[in-house]
Amino acid sequence: MELLNTGAYLVNGIDIIPDTEEGRAELKARTGAVPCPADAAKETIAYGILKDHNVSGNMENLQIKFDKLTSHDITFVGIIQTARASGLEKFPVPYVLTNCHNSLCAVGGTINEDDHMFGLTCAKKYGGVYVPPHQAVIHQFAREMLAGGGKMILGSDSHTRYGALGTMAMGEGGPELVKQLLSKTYDIAMPGVIAIYMTGAPQPGVGPQDIALAIIGAVFANGYVKNKVMEFVGPGVSSLSADYRIGVDVMTTETTCLSSIWRTDEKISKFYQIHGRSADYKELNPGAVAYYDGVVKVELDKIKPMIAMPFHPSNVYTIEELKANLDDILSDVEKKAAISLDGKVPFTLKNKVHDGKLLVDQGIIAGCAGGGFENICDAADILKGHSIGDDAFTLSVYPASTPIYMELARNGKLADLLETGAIVKTAFCGPCFGAGDTPANNAFSIRHSTRNFPNREGSKIQNGQISSVALMDARSIAATAANKGFLTAADEFTGTYTKPAYHFDKKIYENRVFDSKGVADPSVEIQFGPNIKDWPAMPQLAENLILKVVSEIHDPVTTTDELIPSGETSSFRSNPLGLAEFTLSRKDPAYVGRAKEVQVAEKAIQEGNCPAEALPELKPVFAAIHTQYPDIDKTNVGVGSTIFAVKPGDGSAREQAASCQKVLGGWANIANEYATKRYRSNLINWGMLPFLIPERDLPFTNGDYIFVPEIRKAVEEKADVIKAYVVKDGALVPFEMTLGALTDDEREIIRKGCLINYYRG
Structure with missing residues (x-):
């Protein structure tokens, strides 16, 4: 992993030439000219998409109108309530309301289901799409049914990232979606664009989470990509399947970038074909000479299985490094914990070390990052013929959508997983934010999910309860589960990955998803519950x-x-x-x-x-x-x-x-x-x-x-x-x-x- 300290030109999508005196001389010798950075920046994929969606007439100060919007059930109620209070009459663009966060309806009686019924009736009244609980997590449904080449999607979840499919997507707070619902714009200065330049191909056992964590570890603390667009280019992109790219892309949120976009090719075209949406594919590539504000060089073949230790996705090590330096790294985690937890509860992972090996308590493969088809199939291959054991260690797997779940059932991977003692559950985001599979006090969980912030997994420091999460790829989680909880990297697996083909069945969505096709029905009465409240009056700014x-x-x-x-x-x-x-x-x-x-x-x-x-x-x-x-x-x-x-x-x-x-x-x-x-x-x-x-x-x-x-x-x-x-x-x-x-x-x-x-x- 290398970060350039200058801007750079990308020539023909292949060669990076730094914006230095020497580099400009090389560029001139090769192409006969050195375009100014401002002009060459217009050749990035990001610039073209932003230009197509900007209505300000000024590319320095953008006013963006998005093609589609998406929210889930702990954001859409507040968004629609705010929009209603501001004059909403109809959804002006397709707006998808998924139900993947409050799906369990297990806390507070019927409170959560009231939110769902609010969403369904609003989708009918204002002309939206409603995805019932357990059908799909918000981002998987968007990948399968919403994304399109050259399009832009705004979502009220921070992991709204569909760049691998050629869609520039952004996750923002609800008020930004309210503006779109009121036919207003998303106003930002033209962001910088950073090239994520990939070469080589991943080693066996290295999954998308490993690549993502390596990138996050390199760019988070120094703010290298903060509020910028990450544009994935270079020959290494072609070595990655669509599912693999999606798994890397969703984690770009943890770098604090604004958005992401990838060059697209026949593998992405095939993704759209599989999902019955061939017309939504668009080939995207940077121009012959494109300028980037910075470059992150990623040598895919040199990345090893990674782990992000508590309490941030950027606290990364190779699993090999962690195992070789357990005491030192666990001591460092304790120091970080003292800061993150304000010393309110004692925290250590050293009691998880047994005979020099780290024993974890729980494994989770879930959600928009981990619940993809290829992740789960590879995990099933590693686990096949093994048992997770009859002790404290547990393994839960959450496919990201019902179509994925159905395909796992049809190809036998579901049975392979269940036979090991793993539990396979329906599409649900809960483990990612503490509403499902909350670990026991002092437990240590390894997860292919998006975040491992303090207490995010559900522990309550105010009650003296603490547990912690490390992020890992599904493959290494499976290798650890096969080793009955002792931390194990997937590159130790010497078996075969079967790589079954994926067949998307849209019948479940046709049978269960309400789609107004953009037609509003003002006669529909919105169904409220006793816990759905209006915003209180708020005063204007005083002198x-x-x-x-x-x-x-x-x-x-x-x-x-x-x-x-x-x-x-x-x-x-x-x-x-x-x-x-x-x-x-x-x-x-x-x-x-x-x-x-x-x-x-x-x-x-x-x-x-x-x-x-x-x-x-x-x-x-x-x-x-x-x-x-x-x-x-x-x-x-x-x-x-x-x-x-x-x-x-x-x-x-x-x-x-x-x-x-x-x-x-x-x-x-x-x-x-x-x-x-x-x-x-x-x-x-x-x-x-x-x-x-x-x-x-x-x-x-x-x-x-x-x-x-x-x-x-x-x-x-x-x-x-x-x-x-x-x-x-x-x-x-x-x-x-x-x-x-x-x-x-x-x-x-x-x-x-x-x-x-x-x-x-």
Whole structure:
């Protein structure tokens, strides 16, 4: 793996020539010319697709309209509710509502099924597609039925990635889908494009997760591809099957890139043929001389079976390296755990070492990353004739769609897996986010899924319970299962991979999926449940702000799972106030109480009353403010809470990481950097100020009040620097923040208080 420290030209899709003096001389000798980078950048696949979908007329500042939208059942209720409140009458583009996150309906009685019935009736009323529970995970259905060459899809799940099929797809928070439902646009500056240049072919036993983890390990920490498009090119791409490419592609989300796209060929054409959609294939290749902002060189033949140790997909090692250096690496994991878990519970994996070998407790092959046909067939070949044993180790396999499940039943792989003691379940995303196969306390799980963030698998640190996950490829998980839980790399398997052909049967979808064919039926009544609630009223941005810091987080990265937990909150995703009770519950359990204490002041203002009477601790704050700003009173000030985090927002696209803070009275985040565009966009769309502060000693601490004068004016007038004060000992101590780049629409959304207010006018 090599990362170039310059931009580079790709010539005829084969040769990388760095953008250096020497490289430009070579390019001129070979082609007779050296195009300027700006012109050659137009020859990337990404540029062509973005141009085709941009309606701004300006390729520097894009306004994108997507071809299709997709959501699952812990996001579509909030999205549709927001769109309804903003004037939705009909889905203007195909919108697919899948049910793969709240599928079990096992928590909270019928709450989850109420969400499903809401989705079905909305698909009928507004002209959408409804995929019932257990039929397919969101991304597999999109691959099988939605993707198309040169198309763009927007999804409300962060792993919306269909680049291997020639579709540029992006995962964003719900408000960005609301904009599309209201026939508005997705507004971004033209992103950089990074070439992922592949050569060679993978060794036997090396699967797509191994390639993906190797790439993530190389680019995450240094931000090499952050908010950029990863374009997969080079001769090595041809060595990979469609399923294999899909398995690598879905994990690009963990690099923090914006999107991905791959060159396509006859293997992708065959994928579309198999799925009865030959017309949706389009051959995609970069132009004769294309320019990239950076290059990641991936030598596929040199990558070995990998493992991402807790608690991040970028914490990668080869399995060989881990086994050879168990004590040192496990000690390093303990150090990282002390930071991630704030020392709240003891954590070690050293007790999993038996006779020098690492014994794991659970294996999972699941979801949009692991549940593919080839992954499961290869795993079945490795396991055939073995037993997973009768001790603590368990193995669960979740095919990504019912058509895959049906084919496994027909070709015998299902029987091979069941015979070993493995359990094969229906399509469900639960293991990925803590709603299924939650490990026992202190257990260690290996998973071919997408993430291994702290507590994401379902443990509850606030209750003293902790378990952990390492990410691995399905093949090495199967080799470990065949070895009854002792960590084993798939390259130790010396048997034969049968590589059965895949036959897609669309009958199950024809029989069960509701497809309106884009025809809305306004007469349909939406079916609500008692847990489906409207968004509470949200105030507009005041002329001046008083913010109380109610949480201070100094982890290097804060994930959306830590901002709002995943699995345990699934039943409340359609209830804004109910869900908000879980905000930061794993990271800072006192947050909700602190935020609510401050919120009473803003509620008093909205009722025309004095905020300091409702919250007496504000009296000395106002006294200090009045020493320099005597005109500040209830008529021109807002009062709310804020949090500080070093780098918040890694991980899921879930908008609730921001909206939960908002409904509890949050007015801002303060950060050194935002981990992803999607989290920052979520803050903005919920009317929250995405403040930035330089990396240095903070001028404030948890519990301090911050006064931000003339903030509304600063937003409107595009101020480069935001002047603020910390209220300390009766005085105002000045400091400065910035807001980063904001579009005119984003400024107006913040000014109005949230996207709903913005569209209501």
